[in-house]
Amino acid sequence: MSGNRPTKILSVKDQIAEQMRSDIISGDLAPNTKLNEKELAERFGLSRGPIRDVILQLTKEGLLVSKNNVGASVNSVLDPSLQKLMISLRRNIEVFAIEHLKDKLTEKDFVALEKILADLQSAFEREDFTEVTKIDISFHNYLIHKAGGDDLVNIWYPFVMRMRLNYKRITSGVECVNEHVAILNALRSGDTATAVKGLKANIR
Numbered sequence: 001m002s003g004n005r006p007t008k009i010l011s012v013k014d015q016i017a018e019q020m021r022s023d024i025i026s027g028d029l030a031p032n033t034k035l036n037e038k039e040l041a042e043r044f045g046l047s048r049g050p051i052r053d054v055i056l057q058l059t060k061e062g063l064l065v066s067k068n069n070v071g072a073s074v075n076s077v078l079d080p081s082l083q084k085l086m087i088s089l090r091r092n093i094e095v096f097a098i099e100h101l102k103d104k105l106t107e108k109d110f111v112a113l114e115k116i117l118a119d120l121q122s123a124f125e126r127e128d129f130t131e132v133t134k135i136d137i138s139f140h141n142y143l144i145h146k147a148g149g150d151d152l153v154n155i156w157y158p159f160v161m162r163m164r165l166n167y168k169r170i171t172s173g174v175e176c177v178n179e180h181v182a183i184l185n186a187l188r189s190g191d192t193a194t195a196v197k198g199l200k201a202n203i204r
Contacts, residue, residue: 017054019044032073090159091203093156094143098147117181120180141153179198183195
């Protein structure tokens with residue numbers, strides 16, 4: 001239940017995109033699954049126009065791949081060597097972000113980030129691993145947006161979403177939450193080097 005979270009007003013398209021992200025992250029929509037616009041339109045009770053917009057959005061995010069005359073499908077799992085490259089690129093972007101956060105985080109930001117980690121803990125306790133993944137991503141997204149705005153987020157986001165297709169469930173809740181707490185504590189005390197070290201340990 002997300003009753004304790006601030007209510008975000010999502011457009012219908014955003015809600016459908018969010019549902020499809022969950023389906024892909026959870027594996028309900030497996031890699032290489034072909035999407036049928038007509039079936040999706042029927043499932044969500046919409047015309048095909050908004051469904052096309054959602055498919056375009058998720059293609060930009062790296063979750064779907066669209067080919068002319070073939071339609072869209074869930075992106076494939078990365079080859080191990082490409083996954084390694086993706087991890088390295090994502091790590092570099094996030095280290096860049098951490099190094100550009102000095103004096104940018106206010107007390108309000110730290111409260112918001114602590115709330116994200118409380119939600120992460122709660123999702124682990126419910127064993128809702130799809131939600132765990134989404135909350136984990138939102139923590140990193142918050143820091144990246146604070147460091148470099150939409151420009152940096154738009155560079156980073158496809159890496160993190162595409163990498164997710166390779167992951168099996170994150171099952172070690174304590175370790176995962178503790179890694180994020182360590183990053184947050186280092187940022188709070190202005191210790192960039194320790195924050196970078198914690199981040200590198202978390203992205204693997």
